[in-house]
Amino acid sequence: xxxxxxxxxxxxxxxxxxxxxxxxxxxxxxxxxxxxxxxxxxxxxxxxxxxxxxxxxxxxxxxxxxxxxxxxxxxxxxxxxxxxxxxxxxxxxxxxxxxxxxxxxxxxxxxxxxxxxxxxxxxxxxxxxxxxxxxxxxxxxxxxxxxxxxxxxxxxxxxxxxxxxxxxxxxxxxxxxxxxxxxxxxxxxxxxxxxxxxxxxxxxxxxxxxxxxxxxxxxxxxxxxxxxxxxxxxxxx
Numbered sequence: 356x357x358x359x360x361x362x363x364x365x366x367x368x369x370x371x372x373x374x375x376x377x378x379x380x381x382x383x384x385x386x387x388x389x390x391x392x393x394x395x396x397x398x399x400x401x402x403x404x405x406x407x408x409x410x411x412x413x414x415x416x417x418x419x420x421x422x423x424x425x426x427x428x429x430x431x432x433x434x435x436x437x438x439x440x441x442x443x444x445x446x447x448x449x450x451x452x453x454x455x456x457x458x459x460x461x462x463x464x465x466x467x468x469x470x471x472x473x474x475x476x477x478x479x480x481x482x483x484x485x486x487x488x489x490x491x492x493x494x495x496x497x498x499x500x501x502x503x504x505x506x507x508x509x510x511x512x513x514x515x516x517x518x519x520x521x522x523x524x525x526x527x528x529x530x531x532x533x534x535x536x537x538x539x540x541x542x543x544x545x546x547x548x549x550x551x552x553x554x555x556x557x558x559x560x561x562x563x564x565x566x567x568x569x570x571x572x573x574x575x576x577x578x579x580x581x582x583x584x585x586x587x588x589x590x591x592x
Contacts, residue, residue: 359472359482364398365423366468366533367433368543369490375511376543378534379490379497381430382506382524393525394508394515396533397427398483404453411455419484420462425454431507432498435488436461441495464488466550469577470557471529482557485533487550489543512538528560528571528589535581553578562586 367379380394401422409417428434429448434441439458447456454460465486472482497507510518512534518524519531526534540546556577563572563583571589575582 359474359480361401361419362399362481362483363401363419363423363426364396364483364485365427365435365465366396366485366487366537366546367427367431367435367490368487368537368546369509370543375513375538375541376546377509377511378515378537379427379431379433380508380510380515381499381504382508383504393527393530394519395527395530396485397430397433398423399426399430400481402453404455407453408455408460417462420465420486421454421460423465423484423486424460424462430500430504432496432500433490433494435491436464466547467555468550469533470555472557472559473529474559483529484555487546489547528584529558531584531589532573532579532581536579539580549578 368376370376379397381397383393383395399422401418405422405425406415406418408421409415424434424436425448428437428441428445432441432445434444437444437458437460444457465488467484468487469485470483471485472480474480499505499507515524515526515534516531516538519526536549537546540549554577558573558577560571560573563570569586570583571586572583573579
């Protein structure tokens with residue numbers, strides 16, 4: 356199995372009147388080597404500073420949550436679990452500060468949702484922890500970082516899936532599966548409850564030959580309504 360890069364991503368949600376919750380997503384620059392042009396949730400690799408703060412907080416397992424918080428500040432200008440001037444925090448991180456240099460961080464708002472570790476690429480395989488969290492009521496508008504990403508948007512899971520089906524957006528296979536699961540919930544409270552209902556177990560998709568053709572598959576006991584997709588439709592990174 357290819358050695359994987361530890362990473363984390365944060366699914367930030369907000370309720371909207373009379374409709375399904377909206378999800379913060381970013382469109383990656385087409386020039387990026389990994390997931391270029393795809394719609395993704397804010398996230399990235401776990402840095403040494405994330406691990407150092409987790410150890411200082413007395414729990415090394417907090418590193419993925421801290422990375423997800425930091426990456427969401429960097430990529431979208433949204434801070435979950437950190438009070439203060441988000442623009443100033445973002446600028447400090449861009450100058451090389453670590454998350455430990457920011458205001459006190461409380462990762463308690465992040466609820467574990469999933470863990471994906473594909474194993475189909477010879478390089479840049481990521482072992483990614485997914486978390487869900489509610490957008491704070493006083494959060495500023497999301498702002499693109501204009502380096503790795505070219506656009507931020509709030510969109511429902513169903514609308515993101517429909518955009519991909521129309522060829523208007525690119526979704527990696529894990530992102531598509533997660534969106535299908537999110538689309539089954541009618542509000543943020545439902546998403547958070549669903550996150551707590553199902554176990555988090557590392558998902559490594561596999562190829563399965565069926566009578567209808569070749570499919571990319573995942574386990575059927577982790578809460579996902581869609582567990583297989585034809586390989587010719589699955590964007591795998």
